[in-house]
Amino acid sequence: MTKMHDVVIVGGGLVGGLTALLLAKGGVQAVVLDAAPVLDAEKVLATPNPRVLALSQATIHLLEQVGVWDKLARHMPYTGMQVYNQNGYGEIVFGQASERSPIREQWLGSMVEPSILNLAIQQQLQAQLQDYRTQAKVTRIEQTPQGWRIDLANGERLQTKLVIGADGANSFVREQAMIDLDVLDYQQIAMSCAIRTTQPHQHVARQIFLPTGPLAYLPMVSLDEQSQGHWQSIVWSLPSDFAEEYAALDDKSFMHLLTQSSLHMLGEVTAVASRAHFPLKARAAVHYVKDGLALVGDAAHVIHPLAGQGVNIGCLDAAVLCDVLLQDLARGSWAHIQTLRRYEHSRKGQNQAMMHSMSMIGWLEKTTLTPVVWARNQGLKWVEQTPLFKDLFMQQANGLAQLKSTRYAKGRAVD
Template sequence: MQPNSVSPASEKQHIVIVGGGMTGGLLAVLLAEQGLTVTVLDGAPAPVMPTGPAQLRVSTLTEASHWLLQNSGVWEYLDMSRVQPYDAMQVWDQDGTGEVLFRAREVGAQSLGWLLENGHLAAALYRRAADYPNLHWRCGVAVEGARREEGRWQVRAGDEQWQADLLVGADGARSRVRDWAGISGGARDSGHHALVATIATALPHNACARQVFMESGPLALLPLYSDPQQGEQRQCSIVWSGWPERIARLREAAPADFAAELQAATGEALGEVTLLSERAVFPIQERHASSYVAAGLALVGDAAHVIHPLAGQGVNLGLLDAAVLAEEVERATQSGRSCADSAALARYQRRRRGENLLMQNAMRGFQQLFGQRALPVRWLRNTGMRWVNQAGPLKRLFASQAMGRGADLPVRARPRA
């Protein structure tokens, strides 16, 4: 199934979204459902459903993200054999005895979240886009510039040009849309690099997400779908964050040596491990745009904010950006105002910027807290983790927040009664 071909470039577009990843794709679907004309311009090739070995980049979806995707009709386009729900999450401190174990049943849920490949979700969104004749998704289109003239944005790619009442930057951390709007990206080096890879484990993961905090940085073992070649529940994605020199050494280590270090770092939580994939490394740089909006323009996802991946919340924050922006646009258009109404954009920023900044600061605080070697700090954090693990109401509160049960969720993201 192919998305609809683009309308002539001279035709006025209501909304142009630059970037067709997970956040931009969901936003396009939500806006198209309102009957607005939407064009997605994406420099990448058309996403395809993954087959074979698991892709390196995976995401953890919260309950809120699950409801968003289900209520927008995207969930049904996923290949459920490649989606792994998890109903437990274990977090511990390598330097002590502190540990917290969250279980879905403690918050009245069947799952705490879902794990799937980024490319898988992008492909499902692309397929869903084909259901809307008013949604035109152009792949392999590198946008070269945008300028605002006579109340509209003029977006240029090669010899083609689009006019947009509302221009949305969903083009990632190095957003060119953000630059064209003159908005500062607010970059900050976290001091960490991250290594991602896929492993097989001797022991089944039992649908439990695990994370160990070390002085050098956190290490997450994320349960993946069952691969017949690896056996039931014996495949995990890892995200190992740490000092650049340590991560570089891990990337270059022989597979057997890497596996041995991984086993030691996790206390052999899943027994012997085997490296199944290449090891990819990327720097972790936090960003928070000085503004999410400008005249006729909005930023969503990584174009607006990038946080440390230690809690796996980056994609979920972006999906909520998309849902809130779509909700505010719908509120404006239903009352006869423009999709780029300044009050609607201001409300979008007010609803999302504070929550995203709070999450970013929380992740930075966790990184700094667990990087401390001082004995009093280690004692306090281990004592605190044990206390949280025993304090039912507080643990349920943390689990609910991690599941995306926030106070200002868009209607589509709220769990059903």
């Protein structure tokens, strides 16, 4: 007879790996089906990644709980954030610049290359899980009276009481479960690359709102010690026609454009590497759960990269789902539909609010209507001058408040 597993997680990236490790910490061993191969540590460490993920304090705290954070080979903490308009006077500044490597108490978060993070997660999954599979291709997922049946390309069939879809924006789990998806096409393309600037970033993440869309400068680690502190990862959201025009520029012209568009934010852009672009679409699963199935991370929602919160709200999904599952396990139940609905109720509303607020901010920042421009600039100045509202913004950004009702709240001993 086919063994009945308690939980199978499809997807072994940040959110899927974190979910598995949190469950393992609570005494539940998941089967993890990771489509990625075993990573070559030497190659990953020697290859700088032009993209970074802005990890919040809550995400860092969760990664510490499961032993992943200490395995990170490199990351770049940031102690300040600066947000302002190119054609206006509004500006908000959080935290402060730091010329030297900041102490932990000063961090607002940290920038981590996805490849470095994936390596650390994979190493911890290999160490902590009894059944972690790489290069696992799922070909079919079907609900049965007992739970869910998962067919693999190698001919193996798994039975599970609970399947967790952590397999990204184009989730096969979501598709097989026939969960509908709402899509909002921003008609924008995000350009990303790594750049070197003449002035150091001083551990500050910067975002300037241009008439075409937001341009973010995110501090990143340099493998060259002589240029340490001068490299940033950029994300530039642009209308599709602008993006096509900019993508066609040679590196020298593109660096000049960046320097001018950013108002010399950090002086001249003197080098660029690994230019890429991707379309921007918001996606929201109509349901996060079905009987014996739950979606987490990008499988459930994808938001505008405006505030860099997509990966962080995915990690909060993992924490809340694991918390409710382990609560009910302590009562002698496992993956009951009411348990899964508690997770959905807790996370769906917050995630939708984040998605719609990012869409609204994006529209407000690119509009040229004079009354809106005036109100936008006045609003930024008002928030900057009101400590209470700045604190609320920071609490939302660091994510710690959303962990307070869970076993993973900062300062609470994890069971």
